[in-house]
Every structure is written in structure tokens, then in C-alpha cells.
Amino acid sequence: MTLRVLTVDDSRTILAMLHHTLSNAGFEVLQAEDGKQGLDVLMSHDIDVVITDINMPVMDGIEFIKNVRASGQYQSLPILILTTETSQDKRDQGKAAGGTGWIVKPFDPDKLISVIHRVVH
Amino acid sequence: MSDLDDFKATYFDECSELMNELEEQFAAIEGGERDADRLNAVFRAIHSIKGGAGAFGFSGLVGFAHAYETLLDYVRDGRVEMTDDVVSLCIRANDIVGDYINAAQSGEELAADYGQEEKQRFDAIARGQRGGDEDEWSGEIIEEFDIEFTPVRVELAVDDGDVVEAVEAPVAAEPDTFDAPPMPVEPGHWEVRFTPYRQLYSRANDPLLLFRELAALGEINVRAILTDIPALSDFEPFGVYCSWEISLFAPDLTESAIREVFEFVDGDCSIEVVPLGHVVPPAAAPAPAPVAVVQPAKADENLMALTEDEVAAAPVRLVAEAPSAPVAAEPVAEEPALSFADLANEISASAPPRPVPQAAAPKPAAAPKPAAGGEGGEEGGNRAVGVQSIRVDLDKVDRVVNMVSELVITQSMLTQQMDENLRARYTELVRGLEVLAQTTRGLQDSVMAIRAQPVKSVFSRMPRLVRELATKTGKKIKLETIGENTEIDKTVIEQLSDPLTHMIRNSADHGIEDPEKRKSRGKSEIGTIRLSAEQAGGNILIIVEDDGNGINRERVLQLARDKGLVAPDITPTDEQIDQLIFAPGFSTADAVSDISGRGVGMDVVLSNIKKIGGSVHVRSWTGKGSRVTLRLPLTLAVLDVMLVKVGESPYVVPLSSIVETMQCSGAIFERVPSGGQVLQVRGEYVQVIDVAQRFGMHSNKAPDDRFVVLCESEGSQKVALVVDDIIGQQQVVIKSLEENFEQVEGIAGGTILGDGNVALIVDVQGLRVHQIHQNAA
Numbered sequence: 084m085t086l087r088v089l090t091v092d093d094s095r096t097i098l099a100m101l102h103h104t105l106s107n108a109g110f111e112v113l114q115a116e117d118g119k120q121g122l123d124v125l126m127s128h129d130i131d132v133v134i135t136d137i138n139m140p141v142m143d144g145i146e147f148i149k150n151v152r153a154s155g156q157y158q159s160l161p162i163l164i165l166t167t168e169t170s171q172d173k174r175d176q177g178k179a180a181g182g183t184g185w186i187v188k189p190f191d192p193d194k195l196i197s198v199i200h201r202v203v204h
Numbered sequence: 205m206s207d208l209d210d211f212k213a214t215y216f217d218e219c220s221e222l223m224n225e226l227e228e229q230f231a232a233i234e235g236g237e238r239d240a241d242r243l244n245a246v247f248r249a250i251h252s253i254k255g256g257a258g259a260f261g262f263s264g265l266v267g268f269a270h271a272y273e274t275l276l277d278y279v280r281d282g283r284v285e286m287t288d289d290v291v292s293l294c295i296r297a298n299d300i301v302g303d304y305i306n307a308a309q310s311g312e313e314l315a316a317d318y319g320q321e322e323k324q325r326f327d328a329i330a331r332g333q334r335g336g337d338e339d340e341w342s343g344e345i346i347e348e349f350d351i352e353f354t355p356v357r358v359e360l361a362v363d364d365g366d367v368v369e370a371v372e373a374p375v376a377a378e379p380d381t382f383d384a385p386p387m388p389v390e391p392g393h394w395e396v397r398f399t400p401y402r403q404l405y406s407r408a409n410d411p412l413l414l415f416r417e418l419a420a421l422g423e424i425n426v427r428a429i430l431t432d433i434p435a436l437s438d439f440e441p442f443g444v445y446c447s448w449e450i451s452l453f454a455p456d457l458t459e460s461a462i463r464e465v466f467e468f469v470d471g472d473c474s475i476e477v478v479p480l481g482h483v484v485p486p487a488a489a490p491a492p493a494p495v496a497v498v499q500p501a502k503a504d505e506n507l508m509a510l511t512e513d514e515v516a517a518a519p520v521r522l523v524a525e526a527p528s529a530p531v532a533a534e535p536v537a538e539e540p541a542l543s544f545a546d547l548a549n550e551i552s553a554s555a556p557p558r559p560v561p562q563a564a565a566p567k568p569a570a571a572p573k574p575a576a577g578g579e580g581g582e583e584g585g586n587r588a589v590g591v592q593s594i595r596v597d598l599d600k601v602d603r604v605v606n607m608v609s610e611l612v613i614t615q616s617m618l619t620q621q622m623d624e625n626l627r628a629r630y631t632e633l634v635r636g637l638e639v640l641a642q643t644t645r646g647l648q649d650s651v652m653a654i655r656a657q658p659v660k661s662v663f664s665r666m667p668r669l670v671r672e673l674a675t676k677t678g679k680k681i682k683l684e685t686i687g688e689n690t691e692i693d694k695t696v697i698e699q700l701s702d703p704l705t706h707m708i709r710n711s712a713d714h715g716i717e718d719p720e721k722r723k724s725r726g727k728s729e730i731g732t733i734r735l736s737a738e739q740a741g742g743n744i745l746i747i748v749e750d751d752g753n754g755i756n757r758e759r760v761l762q763l764a765r766d767k768g769l770v771a772p773d774i775t776p777t778d779e780q781i782d783q784l785i786f787a788p789g790f791s792t793a794d795a796v797s798d799i800s801g802r803g804v805g806m807d808v809v810l811s812n813i814k815k816i817g818g819s820v821h822v823r824s825w826t827g828k829g830s831r832v833t834l835r836l837p838l839t840l841a842v843l844d845v846m847l848v849k850v851g852e853s854p855y856v857v858p859l860s861s862i863v864e865t866m867q868c869s870g871a872i873f874e875r876v877p878s879g880g881q882v883l884q885v886r887g888e889y890v891q892v893i894d895v896a897q898r899f900g901m902h903s904n905k906a907p908d909d910r911f912v913v914l915c916e917s918e919g920s921q922k923v924a925l926v927v928d929d930i931i932g933q934q935q936v937v938i939k940s941l942e943e944n945f946e947q948v949e950g951i952a953g954g955t956i957l958g959d960g961n962v963a964l965i966v967d968v969q970g971l972r973v974h975q976i977h978q979n980a981a
Contacts, residue, residue, distance in 0.1 A: 184468035189259035
């Protein structure tokens with residue numbers, strides 16, 4: 084079964100790199116440029132795992148995660164926070180909002196894939 | 205490598221956009237606009253530049269951007285004030301970032317200390333905020349996050365796994381000591397006690413996945429501790445009652461490797477990692493009580509295939525049996541050692557002596573890779589949303605839209621041709637038609653989505669308009685916009701510009717009061733006009749609100765009477781008066797002003813919005829403000845309707861405005877003194893419009909055999925349409941009556957039905973307005 088990953092980031096570069104890495108690893112990749120778009124995509128597709136940036140316009144990653152978790156439907160959807168934040172602050176915020184785990188940018192492709200497999204069945 | 209080059213190209217593209225954005229933002233910031241949105245946008249831009257630069261190893265850029273970003277972070281959270289000095293430093297910093305980007309793009313090397321001076325100034329400003337604590341602010345990038353361990357309670361297991369004694373022991377106070385277990389009695393044997401808290405589950409973490417991860421480290425035996433499970437009557441559905449004990453073995457397995465597995469759930473569970481002290485050397489005998497639930501040997505397949513049942517069942521079974529009885533399992537002694545070696549060999553050569561978790565982790569991950577060529581290709585793994593784009597000539601899109609519209613008609617025609625007889629005989633055909641209907645709908649939605657654009661393009665023109673209006677009128681007005689990214693069909697957007705301009709002019713001119721008047725009313729001197737867009741069901745709502753005067757109803761009514769729009773003996777309700785401002789040629793301004801009040805404003809709004817199948821509703825609160833709501837269809841062209849019959853002609857009523865339908869025989873009609881009829885619906889009186897009578901046709905049905913279609917358009921009162929027959933629901937393609945014929949009151953447009961007949965689309969709101977006028981006359 085092809086896993087479907089939703090990637091949410093306002094940086095096209097990061098989206099492109101995620102897309103490349105993930106689709107090479109056999110994932111189906113969907114993209115959104117901010118949390119709001121992310122919610123739209125999430126609601127209209129069956130998503131297996133979400134990777135989201137924190138700093139984004141319109142709706143940031145923290146709000147996005149809160150919104151996703153607020154819906155009963157997505158309680159068990161794994162959400163990975165993609166962040167350059169080296170301080171634990173953002174990561175804690177993301178986790179408190181309902182993030183499952185995190186990936187530190189810049190990411191190593193193998194590490195990225197392995198982290199995804201850590202959180203999906 | 206070409207992939208990397210592609211990414212770099214994307215990155216530099218993005219950088220140039222971000223640099224433009226920075227320039228725009230700083231132009232405004234220099235002009236004194238230092239609100240949080242701008243500062244956030246600037247922060248995000250630098251953050252994005254840094255993020256990408258990190259990915260490509262542009263370390264000079266990363267270093268500078270990081271220092272700059274930190275300053276911006278301080279600015280946006282208010283720790284550093286955005287003084288003019290800071291602004292000019294930032295503008296200088298933007299140039300430096302630009303230089304770094306250019307250098308990275310052309311492969312040049314900048315001087316190692318380039319931008320150093322500015323960096324030091326960031327540093328100084330930041331340090332100022334930190335009370336001179338230099339140690340804390342190094343200006344360096346922390347590349348990795350060290351997991352810190354606090355001392356935990358360690359249980360010393362002695363004698364057949366029975367916990368005899370517990371002592372407090374500081375575990376691994378420093379990262380360096382991680383690899384040396386505190387009690388290295390039996391290297392590689394560990395006992396993990398794992399008690400999840402409720403929040404672990406609410407963040408979509410799953411113990412099963414953690415066990416799988418542990419199983420990738422070595423041999424694992426999981427026992428569920430079920431003693432905390434309460435009686436069924438006390439059982440909370442989301443309660444967390446289960447904890448686990450896991451025995452782990454792998455040569456050289458370190459505590460840090462185990463803890464790394466629990467990295468994501470740190471704080472969401474209690475974890476104790478204890479070295480097993482009593483075990484015989486691994487080579488000499490099988491591990492004691494533990495059963496190999498999962499063997500590392502068949503690493504990938506097995507680990508991945510570890511099902512919920514397996515994990516769940518095994519521990520339960522073990523707990524059920526006597527703990528001392530070594531459950532006969534596969535011999536675990538030699539095989540794991542062997543397979544571990546295999547595993548270790550496969551693992552990257554980077555850490556040959558001791559497979560640290562970082563090295564071990566990619567192993568299971570490698571599994572999907574080979575699949576990439578095969579199944580990954582099926583859907584291309586590529587469904588970009590909103591990012592990758594192509595430019596297409598609008599004509600081409602419109603051609604597709606037209607064809608899809610025709611397809612919708614054809615599809616509905618086909619469906620209509622299927623009478624009961626055919627339905628019964630050709631079930632396959634019916635099914636096929638149903639699929640066709642669904643696909644057509646999907647196709648139509650997709651095509652319309654292509655034409656959708658954010659309303660931002662229209663909204664963005666309004667701030668300037670408001671500034672100009674404020675200057676001209678000498679009022680103080682601020683514009684708030686909400687929901688700029690709401691998407692609407694391109695044609696709707698084009699039609700939106702004029703109405704919005706008129707509405708905002710109206711608000712600025714008639715709504716918002718002079719500063720003195722506002723003051724005397726206890727309002728803020730600055731009037732607010734709020735422009736918002738949101739999606740509500742199948743419609744888009746565009747709302748223009750102001751906190752001004754509200755509609756001057758006395759004046760409106762007076763004018764309406766003067767113009768003969770309302771008869772002297774009629775007293776319209778407030779709501780009806782408010783709607784009168786949409787009447788053609790209506791103007792309330794005492795003197796026709798330069799700005800609005802030409803008496804075409806709201807008239808234009810109404811006709812433009814009607815043209816695109818929308819409706820307009822106004823509400824007003826005297827002295828407090830007014831609100832105009834435009835309800836627009838999400839997609840143009842195709843409308844869900846109810847097909848009804850009036851006389852011999854088919855008419856369609858937009859489904860979105862229908863509340864309910866009923867038979868006339870069961871309805872209670874009452875006559876009112878003015879000669880009209882009302883319908884009593886659950887204690888509410890609703891105005892009745894006989895469509896046949898209204899359009900000058902003859903109904904050949906007995907009054908009791910006719911039907912009532914109860915309608916409600918945005919915010920207005922209900923209205924009951926009496927029709928001769930209800931035929932059914934369907935989708936129709938809207939054809940403009942104005943373009944092909946002329947505007948007809950009470951009719952929103954026409955459509956061609958599946959059988960080729962033309963049906964007119966009833967404009968519910970228009971009928972009501974007309975009726976008021978008619979009653980008045």
C-alpha cells in the first residue's frame with residue numbers, strides 16, 4: 084500500500100526536496116503551502132502521515148496541528164513537525180499542540196524516511 | 205546531481221521572491237507600518253532563506269541569516285524595539301543576505317568576515333536584551349539537539365527478575381557516559397518499563413510502533429502489565445490502563461539507543477531503562493524468561509509485519525502463564541547473535557563497532573525504497589497541490605468549462621430519458637448513468653477549481669480606495685480584511701470589483717461619521733470598514749461591514765415615497781426599508797457627493813451580483829453600523845435546481861434557496877387586507893407569490909392540487925411560491941437572459957433542459973422586491 088504523505092511548508096525549496104525524497108521512497112506526496120491549505124487537502128484526501136513546518140503565513144504549524152487534532156477524525160493521524168528550530172521551545176509547542184514527532188531541517192533523506200516509519204503502521 | 209541542481213534553482217527562485225517580499229515589507233516598515241503581520245512576514249522570509257541555505261550547506265548564509273533571524277525573533281516578540289536604527293540595520297542586513305545568495309548562486313566566495321560588523325550589531329542588540337549575559341548568546345548555530353537525561357529511579361533487578369530493591373541512582377549525567385551502562389553486569393541485556401500517559405495517545409504515538417522500533421534494535425520480549433485495568437463499570441473509554449515491560453537483548457546495546465526510541469514520547473510516558481544484572485552470558489544459554497516475540501534475524505519483513513495481534517496476544521499469553529516457567533520459544537542464543545552481525549553489516553559503515561541508533565534507524569527505512577520504481581510509479585507519487593503550476597491561456601480553460609457544461613446537460617438529458625420502464629430493464633445502464641453523473645460532477649468541480657482564485661486580487665485594491673476616500677471626506681477610516689485567501693471563480697472575482705468599490709464608497713461616504721460626530725457618540729475617532737470573505741456551504745459570502753451611522757431609514761423611506769416606490773399607506777418593516785436602497789435610481793445623499801450618491805451604487809451592486817447568480821442582503825443598526833452580505837455561488841455556470849411547472853412551462857428554482865415544499869391541500873392560506881395572501885407555517889406568516897399569476901400565465905390545476913415551494917434567500921424573510929407541479933431536482937447550466945434577451949424582473953436567467961426545452965430560473969429575491977413595490981403601487 085502506498086502511504087500518502089501531506090507536506091505543509093511555505094518554502095517551495097523544502098516542499099520540492101520533501102517531494103523528491105518521499106516519492107523516491109515510494110510515498111505519494113501531497114503539498115500545501117500553509118496550515119489552511121493543509122487542512123483543505125487533509126479533508127479532501129486520505130492522508131496517512133503529515134509533515135508540517137512551523138513558521139508559515141496564514142495559519143502556522145502550531146495552529147494547524149491544533150485544528151487537526153480538534154477533529155475527532157484525526158486523533159490518530161501521525162503529524163511530524165519539520166523544523167529548523169534548534170531550541171526545544173518550538174518543538175515543545177508543536178508537541179503540546181498534538182505533534183507526534185519531529186524532523187530537524189536540514190534533513191538527511193534516510194533519516195526522514197526512517198522517522199516516518201517510526202510513526203506509521 | 206541534477207536533482208540537487210533543480211532544488212538549488214528552486215531555492216534561488218524562491219530567494220529572489222523572498223528578497224522582493226523583504227523589500228516591499230521594509231518599504232512599509234520604513235514608512236512607519238510596524239505591525240505584527242509585517243514583522244512576522246519578514247521573519248518568515250529570513251527563516252525560509254536560512255532553512256534552504258542549510259539544506260545546501262551555504263554556511264556563510266546560514267550563519268548570517270541565523271543571527272539576523274534571532275534579532276527579528278526578538279523584534280517580533282517585543283523584546284527589541286523596531287527603532288529607526290534597527291530598521292536601517294535590517295535593510296543593510298537584507299543587502300548582505302542578498303549578496304550571500306548571489307555569491308552562493310554564482311559559486312563565488314565572500315570574505316569570511318563579510319557581514320561580520322552587522323552580525324556583531326545584532327549580537328550587541330540581542331545581548332542588550334539578555335542583560336549582558338554573554339555566555340548565553342554565542343551567536344553560533346546549535347546544529348544538534350542533545351537529549352538530556354535527568355536522574356531516574358533505577359530498579360536493581362536481582363534473582364529471577366523479581367524486583368527486590370530500588371535505589372536512586374543518577375543515570376548518565378553526561379552524554380559521554382551514555383554508552384557505558386551504569387551497571388554493566390550483563391552487557392546488552394536491558395529491561396525497559398514503559399508506562400504511557402494519556403497524552404501519548406492524543407499525539408498519535410502508538411506503543412506498538414515503539415515496540416517495533418525496539419525490535420529493530422535487538423531481541424525483544426514484551427509483557428503487558430494488566431493489573432491496573434479496572435472493573436468494567438469503572439472503565440473509561442479513553443483511560444490508559446496498560447503498561448509494559450520489555451526485555452531487550454543485543455550485543456553492545458546501549459541505554460542511549462533504547463532511549464532514542466522513546467525520543468518522541470519523552471514526557472508523555474514514564475520510562476525506566478534498567479540493565480539486567482542476573483543473566484547468564486548470552487552465548488552460554490538462551491535468555492531466561494524472555495521469549496523472542498520478534499527476532500531481529502528477518503529484520504525488515506518481520507519487523508514490519510509485526511501485527512497488532514502478535515504484540516497484543518503474546519504478552520497477554522505470557523502474563524497469563526506462570527512467569528517463572530520459561531515458555532518454550534525458538535532458541536534465541538545463537539541465531540540472534542548471528543543475525544545481529546548480519547544486521548550490523550548491513551548497517552552503514554559509519555559506526556562499525558557500535559550501531560548507534562542513528563545508524564540503526566535507516567535500516568527499516570530502506571524497505572520502501574526498492575518499491576519506488578514499482579508501486580510508487582502507479583500514481584506517480586505526485587499530486588502537488590498549489591505549488592507546482594503552469595500558465596494556461598484562459599480561453600483554453602473556458603473551452604473546457606463550456607464543454608463540461610454541455611456534458612452536464614447531456615448527462616442530465618440522458619438521465620431524464622430513463623423512464624421507469626427502461627430503468628427496470630436496463631439496470632447496468634442505470635448504474636452506468638449514475639457513475640457518469642458522479643464523474644461529471646467531479647469533472648465539473650475540478651474544472652471550476654482551475655478557475656478559482658483568491659479574492660485577494662480584488663481585496664488588495666481596496667486599502668488604497670479607503671485611503672483616498674478618507675482623504676477626500678476628511679474622515680478617519682481603517683480597513684480590515686479577513687479571508688483574503690478564500691477562492692472564488694475568476695469570473696465572479698472580475699464581477700466583484702465594481703460592487704465592492706461601491707459598497708466601500710457607500711460605507712465611507714454615508715456610513716462612517718466625521719471624527720467629531722463619532723467622538724460625540726462615544727465611538728473611536730477612527731471608523732472601521734471590515735471586508736471579509738468566507739465559504740459557507742456551496743456559497744461564498746463577501747461581507748462589507750462598517751461601524752458607522754447605519755442606514756437612515758426615515759430618509760430612505762421618505763425618498764422611496766417621493767419616488768413612488770412605496771405607497772403612502774404602506775408601512776414597510778425596517779428590513780424592507782433597508783432593502784429599498786437597492787432599488788434602481790435610489791440615492792439617499794442629500795447632496796450628490798463626489799464619491800458616491802450618484803444613485804447607481806447599490807443598484808449596480810445588486811445587478812452585478814445577480815448577474816453571477818448571487819444575492820445581496822443588507823442589515824443595519826441605527827447609530828452602530830451596517831452590514832452588506834453578498835452571497836455568491838462557488839461555481840458559476842452550473843446550478844442545482846428544483847424543476848417546477850407553472851402553467852405549461854417549466855421553471856427552475858435554485859435549490860440553495862428552497863427551505864421546503866408542500867402540497868397546497870395541506871397548507872393554511874390567509875388573506876390579508878392589502879389583497880395579498882399569506883401562508884401560515886408553524887406559527888409564522890409568509891408572503892405568498894403565485895408564480896402563474898405573477899408571470900401572467902394560467903394555471904389549469906385545481907388550487908388544492910398545486911404545490912408550495914417555501915424559499916428563503918440570504919437573510920431575508922421567507923416567501924412561498926405557488927407552482928402547479930414539482931418535477932424534480934437536477935443541475936442546470938445558467939444562460940444569461942440579459943446577454944441573449946433583456947433583463948426580466950423576477951427572473952435570474954434561463955437554462956436549457958435535457959429535453960431541449962428552455963426553462964427560466966426564478967429569482968426569488970427579485971420576486972419579493974417586486975411584490976413589495978407592486979403592493980405599494
